[in-house]
Amino acid sequence: MAFTLNVNGKALVADVDPDTPLLWTLRDTLGITGPKYGCGIGACGACTVHIDGVARRSCTLPVSAVGMAKVVTIEGVGGDAVGKRVQAAWSDLDVAQCGYCQPGQIMSATALLKAKPTPTNADIDTAMSGNICRCATYTRIRAAIKRASGQSEKV
Amino acid sequence: MTLQPTGASRREFMSVTAAAGGGLLLGFAIAAKAEAAETAGAAALNAFVRIDPQGVVTIMSKNPEIGQGIKTSLPMLIAEELDVAWENVRIEQADSEPKVFGLQIAGGSMATPLNWESLRRVGAVARAMMVQAAAQAWNCPPGECTTSPGQVIHKASNRTASYGSLAGLCAGLAQPDPKTVPLKDPKDYRIIGKPMAQYDTPRIVTGAPLFGIDVRLPGMLYATYVKAPVFGAKVASADLAAAQAVKGVRKAFVVEGGTNLAGLLPGVAVVADSWWAARKGRDKLNIQWADHPTQSQSSAAFARRAAELGAAAPQKSLRNDGDVAKALAGASRTVEAAYAYPFIAHAPMEPQNCTAAFKDGKMEIWAPTQNPDTGRGMIAQLLGLKPEDITIHITRSGGGFGRRLNADYMVEAAWIAREAGAPVKLLWTREDDMQHDFYRPGGFHFLKGGVDAAGHVVAWQDHFVTYGQGDAVASSAAMGAGEFPAQFVANCSIGQSTMPLGVPTGPLRAPGSNALAFVMQSFIDELAHAAGADPVAFRLTLLGTEGMVGKPPAAYNAERMRGVLKAVAEQSGWAGRGKLPARTGMGVAFHFSHLGYFAEVAQVTVANSGKVKVDRIWIAADVGRQIVNPSGGLNQVQGAAIDGLSAALYQKITIENGAVKQRNFGDYPLLRMADAPPVDVRFVMTDYPPTGLGEPALPPVIPAVTNAIFAATGKRIRSLPIDPSLLKA
Ligand code: FES
Ligand code: FES
Numbered sequence: 089m090a091f092t093l094n095v096n097g098k099a100l101v102a103d104v105d106p107d108t109p110l111l112w113t114l115r116d117t118l119g120i121t122g123p124k125y126g127c128g129i130g131a132c133g134a135c136t137v138h139i140d141g142v143a144r145r146s147c148t149l150p151v152s153a154v155g156m157a158k159v160v161t162i163e164g165v166g167g168d169a170v171g172k173r174v175q176a177a178w179s180d181l182d183v184a185q186c187g188y189c190q191p192g193q194i195m196s197a198t199a200l201l202k203a204k205p206t207p208t209n210a211d212i213d214t215a216m217s218g219n220i221c222r223c224a225t226y227t228r229i230r231a232a233i234k235r236a237s238g239q240s241e242k243v
Numbered sequence: 244m245t246l247q248p249t250g251a252s253r254r255e256f257m258s259v260t261a262a263a264g265g266g267l268l269l270g271f272a273i274a275a276k277a278e279a280a281e282t283a284g285a286a287a288l289n290a291f292v293r294i295d296p297q298g299v300v301t302i303m304s305k306n307p308e309i310g311q312g313i314k315t316s317l318p319m320l321i322a323e324e325l326d327v328a329w330e331n332v333r334i335e336q337a338d339s340e341p342k343v344f345g346l347q348i349a350g351g352s353m354a355t356p357l358n359w360e361s362l363r364r365v366g367a368v369a370r371a372m373m374v375q376a377a378a379q380a381w382n383c384p385p386g387e388c389t390t391s392p393g394q395v396i397h398k399a400s401n402r403t404a405s406y407g408s409l410a411g412l413c414a415g416l417a418q419p420d421p422k423t424v425p426l427k428d429p430k431d432y433r434i435i436g437k438p439m440a441q442y443d444t445p446r447i448v449t450g451a452p453l454f455g456i457d458v459r460l461p462g463m464l465y466a467t468y469v470k471a472p473v474f475g476a477k478v479a480s481a482d483l484a485a486a487q488a489v490k491g492v493r494k495a496f497v498v499e500g501g502t503n504l505a506g507l508l509p510g511v512a513v514v515a516d517s518w519w520a521a522r523k524g525r526d527k528l529n530i531q532w533a534d535h536p537t538q539s540q541s542s543a544a545f546a547r548r549a550a551e552l553g554a555a556a557p558q559k560s561l562r563n564d565g566d567v568a569k570a571l572a573g574a575s576r577t578v579e580a581a582y583a584y585p586f587i588a589h590a591p592m593e594p595q596n597c598t599a600a601f602k603d604g605k606m607e608i609w610a611p612t613q614n615p616d617t618g619r620g621m622i623a624q625l626l627g628l629k630p631e632d633i634t635i636h637i638t639r640s641g642g643g644f645g646r647r648l649n650a651d652y653m654v655e656a657a658w659i660a661r662e663a664g665a666p667v668k669l670l671w672t673r674e675d676d677m678q679h680d681f682y683r684p685g686g687f688h689f690l691k692g693g694v695d696a697a698g699h700v701v702a703w704q705d706h707f708v709t710y711g712q713g714d715a716v717a718s719s720a721a722m723g724a725g726e727f728p729a730q731f732v733a734n735c736s737i738g739q740s741t742m743p744l745g746v747p748t749g750p751l752r753a754p755g756s757n758a759l760a761f762v763m764q765s766f767i768d769e770l771a772h773a774a775g776a777d778p779v780a781f782r783l784t785l786l787g788t789e790g791m792v793g794k795p796p797a798a799y800n801a802e803r804m805r806g807v808l809k810a811v812a813e814q815s816g817w818a819g820r821g822k823l824p825a826r827t828g829m830g831v832a833f834h835f836s837h838l839g840y841f842a843e844v845a846q847v848t849v850a851n852s853g854k855v856k857v858d859r860i861w862i863a864a865d866v867g868r869q870i871v872n873p874s875g876g877l878n879q880v881q882g883a884a885i886d887g888l889s890a891a892l893y894q895k896i897t898i899e900n901g902a903v904k905q906r907n908f909g910d911y912p913l914l915r916m917a918d919a920p921p922v923d924v925r926f927v928m929t930d931y932p933p934t935g936l937g938e939p940a941l942p943p944v945i946p947a948v949t950n951a952i953f954a955a956t957g958k959r960i961r962s963l964p965i966d967p968s969l970l971k972a
Contacts, residue, residue, distance in 0.1 A: 104517070105490065112519040116465065121457040122450020124641070126592055127673045131908040134592060162450030175448040182440040182874045185882055186310025187447035188454060188592040188641025213917035220908065222592040222642045223310045224885035225878065226919035 091151050095120065096164025106152035111135045113151045114161060122162035122191045126220070133219030136192035137161050143199035145218070162191035170236075171198045177236035185223035193219050197233050206237050286410035288369040290343045291321055291362075298393050298407035300327050303337040305344035306354050307613050308443070309591075309643030311937045312875030313354050315442045317362055319871060323434040324366030324427060325373075327406065328392040334442045339615030339635035347637070349613040350648050350750070352837035352935025355871060359933050364421040371419040376412040377404045392433065429869065438874035443639065455611030455638040458598040460666040464493060465518040466659045467525050468669060470510040470679055472902035474745055475502055476535035477509045485527035486513050491520030494663060495528070498655075504747040505681070507625055507654045514663045518670055537745025538901035545685070545898070546583070548742050549708040553581065553689035557706050557738025559714060562724040565734035567691075570702035574693025576773040577702075581689050582762045584963040586682040586896040588903075588911060589751055593641020594676040597656035600666035606633045610653050611640035618650035622657045644886075645750040649681050677911055678903045681749025682896055684710055684720035688762045698774040700767075700785055703732040710748065711741035718747075719754040725797025727763055727835065731785055746898060752886065753938040756836035760942030761891075761949065761963060764832035768950045769959065778831050778950065779812045799835055803865045803929060807842040808833050810863035810927050815844035820954070826850070826972065827858070830950025832943040839939030840865040843884070845947040849955045853967035855892065857920040857948055860884050862940060864924065867931040876936050881922040883940035889914035891945045895964050 090103045095118065102117045109128075114120040114137075123146050126134030130145040137146045138160040165171030174197050177183075184190045193216070200207055200215035207215065212233055221229065231241040285295035293301040302321050308314035318334045337344050346357065370390060377395035378385040381402055389396050394405045429435075446453055471477070478497050486495035492515040500509035511528055515521035552558075571577055598609040606628055612618055615635045623630045640647055656669040671679070686709050693702035710717040722739070729735050751757060771781035783805060790802045811831070812818070820829040826849045833842035846858040862880055870876045893912045897904040905911040949960040956970055 105519070105523075108517075108519045112517060116517045116519070119459065121452050121459075124454075124592075125456065125594065125670070127908050129673075129907055129909065132592070162448075166449060178448045179440060179444050182438070182444060182878065184310075184441060184444060184447045185312070185878055186308075186592065186640060186642045187441075187443065188310075190447050191450045194448060216916040220592070220913050220915060222590060222644075222886075222913060224882040224889065224914065224919065226885060226914075226916050227881050227922060228878065229916070230919075 091154070092156070093151070093154055093159060094156055095159045096161060097167065102151065104151055106150060108151050109147050110137070110149045110151050110154055110159070111146040114146065120161055120163055124188055124191060126189070132189070133192040133196060134189050136195040136219065138165070138195060138199060141199065141202060143196045162194060165195060165198055168198070170201050174198045174201065174232070174236045177232040181228050181232045181235065183225055183228040183232050185225055189219060189221045193221065193229055197229070197236070200233070201237055206239060207233065286413060288372055288410065288413055289365060291365050292325065292369045294406050294410035296407045296411070298331055298405050299333060300325065300331055300406070301333045301335055303344070304334050305337045305347050307347065307349040307615065307637045307640060308336065309349050309613055309640040309647065311349060311879060312441055312872060313349065315439055316872045316875055317354065317358055318442070319434050319439060320358065320362040321366035323432055324363045325369045326390045326392055329434050329439065331393060336637055336639070339619060339637055341616050347615060349643055350645065352839070352938040355933050355935045356838060363426055364424060367424040367426055368419050368421050371424050372413045372416055373406050373409050375416050375419070376409040380404065380412065435871055436869060436873065439872050440874060453639040454593055454641050455596050455598070455609060456593055456641070456670060458609045458638060458668060460598065460600060463598070463666040463668055464514050464516065464663055465521050466512055466514045466656070466663070466667045466669040467518070467521040467672070468510050468512050468655050468659065468675070469525055469528060469530060470508050470675070471532040471535070472678060473532065473535045473538045474504055474747060474901070475508055476538070477533040478511060479531040479533045481511045481528045481530040483511070483528070485529065486524035489520060489524040489527060491516040492524040495524060496662060498658060505649055505651060506621060507651070507658055512659045512662070514659065514667060522672070535901065540745055540898055540901050542585070542685070542898045545742065549583070549687040552708045552740040552742065553687060553706055558740040559738065561722070561737040561739050562729055563736045567702050567704050567734045567736045570734035571691060571693045571704070574701050575696045577691065577693040578766070578769045578773050579691045580766060580769060580961055581687065582765065582961045583687045584685055584758045584761060586685045586746070586898065587751065587890055587894040588677055588680045588682055588896050588905070589644040589646035590677065590911065590913065591640070591642030591644055591646050594671045594673055595652035596668065596670040597653045598666065598668040599656040599660035601657070601661045604628070604632060606657055607636070608633065608653060608657065609636045609638055611638050611647060612650065612653065613640065613643045613645070613647040614650065617648070618653035621650050621654050625654055626657060626661060644752045645754065646680060649749055673908070674906045677905055677907060681718065681747045683751035683754070683757065684717055684748040686720065686758055690766050692766060692770045694770050694774040698776045698781060698784065700728065700732050700770055702734045703728055704736045706738045706740065708740045708742070710744035712743055713741065716741060717744050719750045720748055722755065722759060723797060725793055725799070726759055727799065728767065728785060730793045730797060730799065731787060745901065752883070753836050753941045756834055756942040757887070757890070760832065760834040761945040764834065764943065764946035765949055765959070765961070768830070768946070768953065772953070779808065779817055782808060782831070782833065800840065803840040803931070804833055804835060804842070806929065807840050807863040807865050807927050810925055811842040811844050811861050814863060814923060814925050815861035817844060826955050828951045828954025828956070830947045830952070830954055832946035832950060834939070834942040836942055837939040838866070838934035839936065841939050841943050843943040843947045845944065845951045847948060847951040847955055849952060849970050851972035853970035855952060855965055855967060855970065857888055857918070859920050860922045860944060860947070862922060862924045863927055864936070864940060865927045865929050866936055867933040868928055869933040870926055871933060877924055879936045880924045880940040883938065884922045884944045885914060885919050887941040887944035888918070888948060891948050891963060891965055892918070893964055
């Protein structure tokens with residue numbers, strides 16, 4: 089079945105079964121491989137994308153439920169001023185180790201900062217609780233969110 | 244990344260003079276002319292360095308990148324001695340070509356110690372060739388030339404020449420002797436010791452394809468592979484037709500497989516146009532598995548058997564110094580305790596995957612691997628191919644932690660691609676990954692110790708019950724006879740008993756140490772408590788006054804360990820811990836592994852509910868005289884500590900009915916943001932060769948935390964993961 093999706097500001101057509109998760113539609117059909125597969129059950133956040141500005145796990149979201157909602161992936165988030173700032177903070181602080189979780193982390197952090205421009209530590213804990221970093225770069229993730237929101241990075 | 248299979252290694256034609264091993268770096272052949280032509284105007288100075296006319300320097304990174312930062316830090320060594328500006332350096336991941344690049348493995352925290360000298364010499368040789376080329380062009384003695392980043396200078400005649408302009412002139416030059424080529428004085432370093440962001444950072448933060456899972460080939464199909472929950476059980480029946488009836492599924496087939504738990508195991512492959520279609524096909528297979536001899540093994544039964552073995556005499560003695568029985572009888576205080584730790588999984592963030600293309604008798608592989616050449620050997624053997632007909636491209640790995648030292652998933656991909664007759668990307672589900680790991684083996688220790696009236700440890704006895712068959716111990720389930728505090732206690736006996744295991748085990752970040760440090764440093768804490776001593780002072784006394792103690796493989800520099808222990812005590816405010824509130828405490832531990840000396844302090848607060856919150860961790864580390872990349876180094880140490888904390892608090896793999904019970908992050912939780920404490924790291928610089936950082940920071944954090952729990956609550960944690968129900972107020 090052909091679905092027309094709005095991904096990173098472009099209309100893209102994917103011919104897939106309606107139950108195909110958005111993650112696999114993006115990765116395998118549309119070749120947008122920034123969102124990552126980590127668990128497939130909504131437990132790790134590696135697949136996080138924005139659906140109309142809200143951070144969502146694309147591994148559990150069937151493509152048929154997306155409609156014409158605006159999908160933004162890590163490939164497109166730099167088109168947004170907040171997303172760009174978050175990416176810059178991630179680069180400045182050299183946050184990543186393996187980097188596999190980081191697209192998801194950046195998407196969650198960007199959604200947080202768009203909703204709360206100066207988040208507290210508790211806000212960060214809550215907003216980032218769905219994203220696992222197996223390499224445990226949490227210290228730098230927190231610092232990068234602080235930096236992107238213009239707060240002191242000291243913990 | 245859409246890649247075109249090339250069918251052959253790009254560097255096959257290079258003439259190489261040396262054999263495998265670190266030493267070969269000194270014997271690389273100088274640029275074949277063909278190589279220079281091939282790379283569009285850039286001249287290859289050796290297997291590692293190309294320079295184009297604009298002065299852009301391309302450095303090959305030989306080792307697999309799994310998040311340890313090696314793709315940045317090894318090229319830093321070359322770039323430093325080559326004397327170029329880091330901004331002008333491009334880094335390329337080398338394919339697996341041990342004849343060209345030597346050992347290409349991410350394991351044992353060995354990359355820094357093995358390459359520190361040799362890769363600097365690679366850079367220095369290339370620099371010397373730049374100087375020679377300039378001297379020849381200017382007709383002056385090379386000794387009169389110097390370099391500044393990216394150029395050769397002849398002061399006397401006030402001439403300069405850029406590396407870009409000189410690179411093309413190097414082809415005919417004699418190669419300087421790597422052994423005698425001069426190296427920089429460390430005080431002149433411009434790159435080594437400076438915090439450098441990972442080279443791939445811009446690609447990571449924009450989601451560009453980098454990882455094995457991102458590989459896409461023209462005409463590529465997707466595969467899933469189902470193995471028995473009981474390791475090695477055969478397929479009795481499977482409904483292949485039902486799977487093949489699913490839209491998009493091209494083929495479903497049974498793989499006979501073998502009995503080696505590290506090789507190709509029996510299972511069913513489903514190959515489809517998309518991975519989702521393959522997964523849907525998989526759900527229709529209705530596989531019946533044959534009975535298997537290990538189907539009744541369980542963690543509970545292992546624990547019962549361990550208790551029986553522990554109560555009897557050890558099957559084997561690993562060490563017997565002095566007279567332990569007599570020393571225990573004469574001790575003023577004795578302590579007896581049993582410790583245990585579970586199997587744990589690596590659970591790297593990127594599930595196992597591998598892409599394979601088989602054509603005309605040649606196999607091309609793209610793999611997130613820590614150990615590509617082992618994969619090549621196994622594929623060659625299984626498929627009856629010549630090793631030289633197998634090309635392996637090393638992709639970035641979404642974490643490794645030791646899991647990707649094994650090549651089971653590479654062998655599966657190769658087999659399935661050949662059967663499918665098309666390029667195939669095999670991707671495991673998270674559940675496959677959780678249930679088919681090479682687990683950190685569990686283990687059991689039955690300990691007795693004694694202290695004298697002066698607070699010295701006078702007796703130490705450990706009966707270690709582990710997995711294996713007689714003397715043959717399962718992978719990563721062994722303990723050395725020199726395990727601390729052996730060599731530091733006059734009366735010391737270590738015995739070992741084994742029980743058979745049908746679960747694959749393997750190295751996990753700081754193998755052995757990641758469990759043994761918990762046991763030894765906890766029991767030392769018990770003895771300190773029995774002696775009524777300060778845990779830091781007690782440990783300093785135990786470490787004695789010597790420098791080097793023992794000989795390799797048990798050589799232990801007690802002076803370096805005392806150094807980090809004193810440093811961490813100061814850094815953490817250990818002396819002031821008496822002022823901490825109720826149910827808050829500090830614990831200390833140290834451990835030597837992977838050539839690194841680490842002492843760590845944790846402060847924890849235990850809620851009345853028993854929930855443990857780690858408030859802060861302090862780490863003092865001695866890995867020699869130089870941190871190659873302080874940014875990556877700090878990230879590794881902090882990550883290792885939090886990784887250890889995750890294991891201490893949450894991780895446990897349970898065997899039931901011969902299979903792993905846990906399936907995904909729901910029942911195998913990993914530590915998340917809210918539980919991650921600040922980690923203060925201090926590098927204690929000593930005049931020893933630089934050594935690795937990825938692993939040795941992990942082991943001490945676990946006993947530091949459990950010892951802190953004792954300080955906070957008076958309750959001793961003797962089994963992992965920490966059970967909060969034991970810690971209720
Ligand atoms: S892959 Fe979607 S949450 Fe883990
Ligand atoms: S950087 Fe490796 S999982 Fe986060």
